Amino acid sequence: MKGALLVNLGSPDSPEPKDVKKYLGEFLMDERVIDIPLVARTALVKGIILNTRPKASAAAYKKIWWDEGSPLIVLSERLKDKVQEETSLPVALAMRYGSMTIKKGLQELVDKGCDEVFLIPLYPQFAMATTETILVLAEELREEFFPNLKIDSLPPFYNNxxxxxxxxxxxxxxxxxxxxxxxxxxxxxxxxxxxxxxxxxxxxxxxxxxxxxxxxxxxxxxxxxxxxxxxxxxxxxxxxxxxxxxxxxxxxxxxxxxxxxxxxxxxxxxxxxxxxxxxxxxxxxxxxxxxxxxxxxxxxxxxxxxxxxxxxxxIPCLNTNKDWVTFLANKINNWSKNGVEA
Structure with a gap:
């Protein structure tokens, strides 16, 4: 059985400094985000940034936080629901950082009977700190927890x-x-x-x-x-x-x-x-x-x-733009029938 996993960046669980600090710690310690040696990265992130930035970042998050939660999470969930309406394959949502982990997203699809997953990084352009880190982590999780799972991924679609x-x-x-x-x-x-x-x-x-x-x-x-x-x-x-x-x-x-x-x-x-x-x-x-x-x-x-x-x-992002939803659903449906496009 096949399924699709949409993956976005992520968000703190709340706009409070403690949650923002936890989120920033995971995000900035990623070697593909701050790509310097571990000792130097640890000193920079844990010794400096996490002692100065969480309070200011929390204040910024509070300015844009919705009653339903983080705008990024809420909008990504709405997108997932809309895409699900246009495909018969199960669709799940995960974040690279934060509590909505890629492992949880893969597990959700496996629990529904999926043995093939179409991974869709929600980034039009390729970058080390976005697409690459998602693909690398997904493969690590597959090897460790889902050895029988086949994972394909959507290539960058910036010029589609x-x-x-x-x-x-x-x-x-x-x-x-x-x-x-x-x-x-x-x-x-x-x-x-x-x-x-x-x-x-x-x-x-x-x-x-x-x-x-x-x-x-x-x-x-x-x-x-x-x-x-x-x-x-x-x-x-x-x-x-x-x-x-x-x-x-x-x-x-x-x-x-x-x-x-x-x-x-x-x-x-x-x-x-x-x-x-x-x-x-x-x-x-x-x-x-x-x-x-x-x-x-x-x-x-x-x-x-x-x-x-x-x-x-x-200008707002594409968010749940109807044509954008159909674009993603078509990618999923085409993959289900024909495999990953070149």
């Missing part, structure tokens, strides 16, 4: 024409009837070293402004290329003029160089430049979460207004 049209139309519909001068595509940032570590050619990625536009096998695992490609394809679909949109990266941590340009500084620059009305989309996320609801919709808007901007529109 159906996905691009769904994303582009969601942006178009949200901006219908609204005046805006500039559209910013903001993606979650990663350290530059992650890009070079993911380069299967060990030579292509230079992060120099040209390598992402030069065809290479490296692009299969290059987060930067895949983000830029989403922007390019959506802009092409929407027929945007070159000087009315751009790409930026948010949520950096520490002092090492991360992908640039940074979103907060880009918003500041646009305001100083005299842009009065702007919109911002966040295509690295499929469900609204702390990074979209607080960092962009609250902090980003505040920066824009401080720089003289007037209208700041945050």
């Amino acid at each position: 024409p159906d996905y691009i049209s769904i994303l582009a139309n969601s942006i178009k519909n949200e901006l219908k009837g609204k005046d805006y001068e500039y559209l910013l595509f903001s993606y979650h940032g990663v350290p530059e070293r992650h890009i070079k570590k993911s380069d299967v050619t060990q030579s292509h990625c230079k992060i120099d402004g040209s390598c992402c536009a030069t065809p290479s096998k490296a692009h299969e695992f290059c987060y930067r290329h895949q983000c830029l490609e989403v922007t390019r394809l959506v802009a092409e679909y929407l027929e945007l003029k070159p000087d009315t949109y751009s790409t930026s990266f948010q949520s950096r941590l520490g002092f090492d160089p991360w992908l640039q340009p940074y979103t907060d500084r880009t918003i500041e620059r646009l305001g100083k430049k005299g842009i009065k009305t702007m919109a911002i989309a966040t295509p690295a996320f499929v469900s609204d979460c702390l990074e979209t609801l607080e960092e962009i919709a609250m902090e980003g808007e505040e920066i824009f207004h401080e720089m003289g901007g007037k209208e700041f529109t945050t």
Whole structure:
């Protein structure tokens, strides 16, 4: 019997500092998130970050927390329920970090009789800290707890024409009837070293402004290329003029160089430049979460207004968009019939 497991990032159990600290500890100790030697990572995370950041992060979570719980969890559960309505295969939901573990998700499907699972990382683009860490953990769990289980996974779908049209139309519909001068595509940032570590050619990625536009096998695992490609394809679909949109990266941590340009500084620059009305989309996320609801919709808007901007529109993630639901259901149904697509 076959089943599907949707996997998103995760969330603290509550916006209280103790729960946020527990969640951040698990998240930041992942060697694919902070990819430095264990001793140094432990000193950084447990010695510094977990003694300073949980209180501030908890305050941020409290700003966006819903009565039903974490927006990311609630929206992911709604998505799972909607997808279930469009497929006869059992569908479960898990998170890479937090109490809704991948092990629990796999166990739920196994308990329903599944011996084959289609793992769907809810990330359009590949990254060490998202897709890769999910796939690696799932395989470790399979070997240790579910040796008779077969697991296939959905490849990154950043350039899938159906996905691009769904994303582009969601942006178009949200901006219908609204005046805006500039559209910013903001993606979650990663350290530059992650890009070079993911380069299967060990030579292509230079992060120099040209390598992402030069065809290479490296692009299969290059987060930067895949983000830029989403922007390019959506802009092409929407027929945007070159000087009315751009790409930026948010949520950096520490002092090492991360992908640039940074979103907060880009918003500041646009305001100083005299842009009065702007919109911002966040295509690295499929469900609204702390990074979209607080960092962009609250902090980003505040920066824009401080720089003289007037209208700041945050475009919601796909969440439970009907076409997005159908896209995922079709992937599951096609896998059930034909196996994993190339």
